[in-house]
Amino acid sequence: xxxxxTTRQVxxxxxxxxxxxxxxxxxxxxxxxxxxxxxxxxHKKLLLNLADISYIDSSGxxxxxxxxTTVANQGGSVKLLNLTKRVQDLLQITKLYTVFEVxxxxxxxxxSFS
Amino acid sequence: MANSEGxxxxxxxxxxxxxxxxxxxxxxxxxxxxxxxxFDEDDLHKIGISIRECMVNAVVHGNRYNAKKKVxxxxxxxxxxxxxxxxxxxxxxxxxxxxxxxxxxxxxxxSGRGVMLMQAFMxxxxxxxxxxxGTQVKMVKIxxxxx
Numbered sequence: 001x002x003x004x005x006t007t008r009q010v011x012x013x014x015x016x017x018x019x020x021x022x023x024x025x026x027x028x029x030x031x032x033x034x035x036x037x038x039x040x041x042x043h044k045k046l047l048l049n050l051a052d053i054s055y056i057d058s059s060g061x062x063x064x065x066x067x068x069t070t071v072a073n074q075g076g077s078v079k080l081l082n083l084t085k086r087v088q089d090l091l092q093i094t095k096l097y098t099v100f101e102v103x104x105x106x107x108x109x110x111x112s113f114s
Numbered sequence: 115m116a117n118s119e120g121x122x123x124x125x126x127x128x129x130x131x132x133x134x135x136x137x138x139x140x141x142x143x144x145x146x147x148x149x150x151x152x153f154d155e156d157d158l159h160k161i162g163i164s165i166r167e168c169m170v171n172a173v174v175h176g177n178r179y180n181a182k183k184k185v186x187x188x189x190x191x192x193x194x195x196x197x198x199x200x201x202x203x204x205x206x207x208x209x210x211x212x213x214x215x216x217x218x219x220x221x222x223x224x225s226g227r228g229v230m231l232m233q234a235f236m237x238x239x240x241x242x243x244x245x246x247x248g249t250q251v252k253m254v255k256i257x258x259x260x261x
Contacts, residue, residue, distance in 0.1 A: 024170050025134050055159070057166050058231055062224040069222060086159055093234050094227055095216050 003027040003053075005034050013110045014043040015081075019052035022060030031060065035067035035078075044076025045113045049106070051082035056090055068100065077101075081109050124191040129184045130169075132177035132202075137169040140187050144198055147191045153257055160235035161196070161255050167228035168200045168251050176202025176249055186244075194257045197238075201250040209241050 003020040016038070022031050038046060046067075056064070068078045079101045083091070091097045103109035126143060130136035144165045148158055169185065177183035186201040213220050215227045233239045238254030 023166065024137070024174075055163070057163055057170070058225065058227040059170070061227055065222055066224050086156075090231075093231065095221060099221065 003030055005030065007034075007038065010047075010106075010110050013045045013047050013113050014038060015047045015049055015106070015110075017049045017052070021055040022053060022063060023055065023057045024059035028059045028063050031063045032066065035063075036070060039071045039074050039076065044071060044074055046071055046076065046078045047081050047103075047106070047109050047113075048078060049081045050084070050087055053084065053087060056087055061090060061094060061096065064100070065096065077113065079103060079109055079112065081106055121193045126187075126189045126191075128187045130187055132173050132179050132181060132183050132185060134170075134173065136173060136185055137166055140169045140185070140200070141165045143187065144189055144196070147189050148196050148255070151191055151194075151196060151257060153196075153255070157255060157258065164232045164235045164253055164255075165198065165200075167232050168198075168253065171207070171228055171251075172200055172202035172204075172249075176204030176207065178204065186250075195237075196255050198253045199250055200253075201244040201248055203244075203248040206243060206247075207241065207249040 003018060003022050006017045008015050008017070016034065021027055035046070071078045081103050083102060091100065101112070103112065124147070126147060128143065130140060141162050145158055145162050148161050153161065172185045173179060177185060183203040188199040190197040209229050212226055212229050215223070215230050220226060232253060236253040237256045238252065240252045242250050242252070244250040
């Protein structure tokens with residue numbers, strides 16, 4: 001199963017609802033292109049809803065980090081929403097919990113951008 | 115087949131092409147064997163991600179997608195553990211050469227976390243030189259004792 005990404009606008013915040021797996025290959029490319037396209041088109045407040053992401057490998061983690069950097073370099077920010085226990089564990093192991101701002105409530109997450 | 119302690123060992127060996135389809139195939143093979151041993155969902159996830167990381171290293175960094183080179187997968191299912199060997203035909207690899215992905219200078223790098231994940235998720239992880247050429251990784255996962 002690959003990744004499926006849909007975007008919706010909540011005020012100034014662009015929420016990206018992701019489902020499936022973010023692994024090396026097409027899924028990681030799709031994820032990378034989506035984040036880059038959003039950043040290039042001026043969407044600089046990105047909230048990645050990973051509630052339905054069942055699986056991320058190290059390539060997927062790399063794309064999360066690259067997306068964070070790409071958007072930050074353009075003056076924006078990427079935050080994470082609704083991590084599964086497995087994705088939480090991955091961020092703990094890789095120490096990326098210290099980098100990403102993580103939320104479990106969408107309204108609070110949206111408010112945090114203002 | 116039984117080992118020296120009389121434990122029945124079930125072995126699967128495959129030679130896989132150097133492409134990303136083989137990553138899926140190896141994951142499927144190993145998870146089928148691990149599932150039949152009764153690993154829980156969390157352990158199956160850890161085994162699956164470790165196999166994928168190792169296979170990606172073999173296909174991408176070891177064999178560099180070379181169609182003439184194979185990835186060698188061997189799975190041994192014992193009474194309470196599964197052992198996996200994944201070998202490539204590349205130029206060799208020393209895990210000590212991988213920069214520490216947890217160091218502040220490397221935290222935001224795109225890659226370099228695969229070995230750390232395998233070490234974190236498996237109970238045994240060993241890298242050796244494969245003869246006549248390449249790298250072989252041995253990983254072991256022991257089934258948790260249920261209460």
